[in-house]
Amino acid sequence: MSAGHHQLYRAGDTPVHRLPPQCKLAAVAVFALVVVATPREWFAAFGAYALLLAGVAVTARVPAGSVLRRMVIEIPFVLFALAIPFIGTGERVQVAGLSLSLPGLWAAWNILAKATLGVVASILLAATTEPRMLLLGARRLRLPPMLVQIAMFMLRYMDVILEEMRRMRVARESRGFTARDARHIPVVARSAGALFIRSYERGERVHLAMLSRGYTGSMPVIQDLTPSAGQWLLAGTLPGAALALLLGTWGLRAMWGMS
Amino acid sequence: MTASLEVDRLAYAYPDGTQALFGVDLRIERGERVALLGPNGAGKTTLVMHLNGILTAGHGTVTVAGLPVSKDSLKEIRRRVGLVFQDPDDQLFMPTVRDDVAFGPANLGLRGEELQQRVKDALTRVGMLEAIDRPPHHLSFGQRRRVAVATVLAMEPEILVLDEPSSNLDPASRRELAEILRSLDVTVLMVTHDLPYALELCERSLILSGGVIAADGPTRTILSDAALLAGHRLELPYGFTVP
Ligand SMILES: Nc1ncnc2c1ncn2[C@@H]1O[C@H](COP(=O)(O)OP(=O)(O)O)[C@@H](O)[C@H]1O
Ligand SMILES: [Mg+2]
Numbered sequence: 001m002s003a004g005h006h007q008l009y010r011a012g013d014t015p016v017h018r019l020p021p022q023c024k025l026a027a028v029a030v031f032a033l034v035v036v037a038t039p040r041e042w043f044a045a046f047g048a049y050a051l052l053l054a055g056v057a058v059t060a061r062v063p064a065g066s067v068l069r070r071m072v073i074e075i076p077f078v079l080f081a082l083a084i085p086f087i088g089t090g091e092r093v094q095v096a097g098l099s100l101s102l103p104g105l106w107a108a109w110n111i112l113a114k115a116t117l118g119v120v121a122s123i124l125l126a127a128t129t130e131p132r133m134l135l136l137g138a139r140r141l142r143l144p145p146m147l148v149q150i151a152m153f154m155l156r157y158m159d160v161i162l163e164e165m166r167r168m169r170v171a172r173e174s175r176g177f178t179a180r181d182a183r184h185i186p187v188v189a190r191s192a193g194a195l196f197i198r199s200y201e202r203g204e205r206v207h208l209a210m211l212s213r214g215y216t217g218s219m220p221v222i223q224d225l226t227p228s229a230g231q232w233l234l235a236g237t238l239p240g241a242a243l244a245l246l247l248g249t250w251g252l253r254a255m256w257g258m259s
Numbered sequence: 260m261t262a263s264l265e266v267d268r269l270a271y272a273y274p275d276g277t278q279a280l281f282g283v284d285l286r287i288e289r290g291e292r293v294a295l296l297g298p299n300g301a302g303k304t305t306l307v308m309h310l311n312g313i314l315t316a317g318h319g320t321v322t323v324a325g326l327p328v329s330k331d332s333l334k335e336i337r338r339r340v341g342l343v344f345q346d347p348d349d350q351l352f353m354p355t356v357r358d359d360v361a362f363g364p365a366n367l368g369l370r371g372e373e374l375q376q377r378v379k380d381a382l383t384r385v386g387m388l389e390a391i392d393r394p395p396h397h398l399s400f401g402q403r404r405r406v407a408v409a410t411v412l413a414m415e416p417e418i419l420v421l422d423e424p425s426s427n428l429d430p431a432s433r434r435e436l437a438e439i440l441r442s443l444d445v446t447v448l449m450v451t452h453d454l455p456y457a458l459e460l461c462e463r464s465l466i467l468s469g470g471v472i473a474a475d476g477p478t479r480t481i482l483s484d485a486a487l488l489a490g491h492r493l494e495l496p497y498g499f500t501v502p
Contacts, residue, residue, distance in 0.1 A: 214366030
């Protein structure tokens with residue numbers, strides 16, 4: 001019962017790792033907003049954002065290879081983006097004998113560039129922040145406490161539930177059952193129902209255990225994570241630089257009379 | 260001196276009408292270790308749930324170190340009564356051992372260094388300090404049960420109540436837990452089917468049967484009375500005789 005869902009995190013002791021989680025969450029959110037707000041024709045700005053992220057990765061000692069491996073979650077976006085130039089309408093261009101839609105190409109580039117920057121920023125966040133710290137950070141940023149608590153229990157009970165599922169499967173199979181075709185769906189569905197009831201009952205027992213230790217509806221503050229001004233400043237480097245780039249580019253273009 | 264725990268004519272029926280307790284009387288002095296024995300369905304868990312106000316008495320009273328259990332005293336009662344549940348996975352719900360042990364005292368208002376010290380002390384008492392930053396699900400079952408004990412010790416309870424503490428433990432973990440329980444200087448009420456464990460740890464035993472206390476006396480005397488045990492569906496393990 002290994003903790004497969006913790007694999008995004010890479011333990012370390014760098015300035016990025018040490019930042020309080022809510023600073024990093026806020027930094028990534030603002031960075032993503034700046035990226036999204038950047039007009040798609042400003043190629044140089046996107047290149048500069050990528051360099052900024054590379055700087056964060058170097059500081060956090062997160063190797064490029066591990067970032068790339070984690071980028072598989074972006075594949076659905078990539079496939080979607082690749083389809084657009086073919087199905088898009090409007091003016092068409094010929095590339096290597098293929099007729100592609102020009103607005104489609106722009107749209108694909110827009111999605112790919114922005115999604116990639118956002119995904120890499122999130123990967124860096126997850127690689128340098130333990131999942132439970134992310135949740136504490138989310139709580140400090142005043143995200144809905146109920147959602148944060150649910151996520152916290154998922155984090156804690158994922159393995160317990162997976163283990164229960166595994167035991168039920170072993171129990172089925174040791175009595176000669178293997179799910180092979182559609183006729184077996186009712187059996188598996190009944191197991192799923194039993195699993196749901198077990199999880200529900202566990203939830204009730206956990207609730208009693210929480211009440212027994214003085215729970216009154218909100219999670220107590222266990223670690224004080226109040227960031228210093230310096231930590232906010234440090235976390236602000238990434239979105240700050242990106243914002244400066246965006247505004248700077250915009251200013252320069254206005255001065256040169258480009259739109 | 261006021262008793263650690265006093266239960267007076269406690270009766271309770273579940274909402275569906277099942278009458279589980281029919282008037283339970285018991286008194287446990289400070290520093291005693293008492294075993295609560297009884298067959299399945301005797302009402303042991305129901306009784307335990309009354310001790311910290313999870314269930315509210317239909318009739319009768321529960322008093323912890325002089326304070327009656329009531330709606331207004333719940334917060335203090337839950338500090339005084341440390342309940343260790345049967346399945347440590349129910350008890351350990353936080354992502355790390357440190358957060359879990361801190362949960363109770365943090366609810367009591369402790370913060371910062373004082374809170375961290377409380378956590379370390381409690382883990383030291385159960386010999387689990389080195390696991391402080393590990394997630395509970397990476398510990399063995401026996402270790403999880405010890406951490407579960409620490410989560411309530413951290414609240415500095417007046418009385419520790421354990422529901423089936425030796426269930427699912429291998430012999431070594433069972434012995435280690437016994438050593439820990441013996442080393443603690445708190446009042447203990449231990450619910451169990453494990454009669455040798457009761458004999459090892461508790462001088463005094465109660466038998467709860469059919470929703471009333473059917474026997475109360477020295478554990479050795481109770482376990483030597485074969486007719487009494489048989490009358491309440493309790494059995495010593497094969498080959499075991501009270502020494
Ligand atoms: N939630 C419930 N609703 C109705 N009856 C219950 C409930 N829980 C327990 N009981 C009944 O109350 C009696 C005492 O149960 P319990 O306290 O769990 O016994 P023990 O822990 O000694 O095995 C049993 O007859 C049981 O069926
Ligand atoms: Mg029970």
